[in-house]
Amino acid sequence: MARITAGVATSHVPAIGAAIDLGKTREEYWQPVFAGYEASRAWEREAKPDVVILVFNDHATSLMLDVVPTFAIGCADSYKPADEGWGPRAVPVVQGHPELAAHIAQSLIIDEFDMTILNEMDVDHGMTVPLSLLFGEVDTWPTRVVPVVVNVTQFPPPSGDRCWRLGEAIARAVASFPEDLNVQVWGTGGMSHQLQGARAGLINREFDNTFLDNLVADPQALRRITHYDYLREAGSEGIELIMWLIMRGALGPNVTQLHRFYHVPASNTAVGHVVLEAA
Structure with a gap:
């Protein structure tokens, strides 16, 4: 049967994608960011996942603001890089796994999660930046992807606890799929940041690092963080961290941390990254 072997969490800052595409990864400003992913890229080459269930949010690119599903799952054969206003990134088309996706859906x-089914979708930096960070510049992505899209752009987003329980339900779904597959779950977005208003540029290192600590030390505490807590402590875009809880909920109670990285700043955000192995 299919099995979830590991979880990955990472920020999906659009400027990171631009730095890759413009050949700036070795510049003084960007080099520390990309150095923080070198160990994970080497690990991925050894781990060789067959499928990544990649949890991200669309940034009003394919899902416009007149249709905002709380949770959606991509069941297409493939997903093209989206044009976010300056042309699509020159990265490979993402290959889906429609059989596994349909089974999970x-x-x-x-299991009483009302999923929106997406049979066509272009994918923006929320997906393509994590793939670039973990797999580098390649001609073909070395894994197939099942996209899971979460609303964190329009109020009300789901709670962190609801996201955790979705992760648990995804784990049950994967375990019941009959094909032998090595599956990873990735949660993307965050960490603390705010892009507008009087607190634009907010970064809360203490909150971010406590969040990273508790992914291993006290994951149940993360389920109790409220929308207001995220807004107050991590800024208006800090709510993206609930997507990490889908990944963490899918891994079960005990995990081993293989890699952790935190860096400030990248553009106007904090970059966080962790690799967790399922027990």
Whole structure:
């Protein structure tokens, strides 16, 4: 049967994608960011996942603000890089796994999660930046992807606890899929940042590092963080961290941390990254 072997969490800062595409990764400003992913890229070459369930948010690119599903799952054969206003990134088309995606969708809906089914979608930096960070500049992505899209752009987003329980339900769905697959779950977005208003540029190192600590030390505490807590402590875009809880919920109670990285700043955000191995 299919099995979830590991989880990855990472920021998906759009400026990181631009730095890659413009050949700036070795510049003094950007080099520390990319150095923080070198160990994870080497690990991914050894781990060789067949499928990544990649949790991200669309930034009003494919899902416009007149249609905002709380949770959605991509069941397409492939997903093209989106044009976010300056042309699509010159990265490979993402290859889906429609059989696994359809199985997960059915299992989640029976498990009382009302998923929106996406049979066509272009994917923006929320997906392509994590793939670039973990796999580098390649001609073809070395894994197939099942996209899971979460609303963190329009109020009300789901709670962190609801996201955790979705991760648990995804784990049950994967475990019941009959094909032998090595599956990873990635949660993307965050960490603390705010892009507008009087607190634009907010970064909270203490909150971010406590969050990273508790992914291993006290994950249940993360389920209790409220929308207001995220807004107050991590800025208006800090709510993206609930997507990390889908990944963490899918891994079960015990994990081993293989790699952790935190850097400030990248553009106007904090960059966080962790690799967790399922027990």
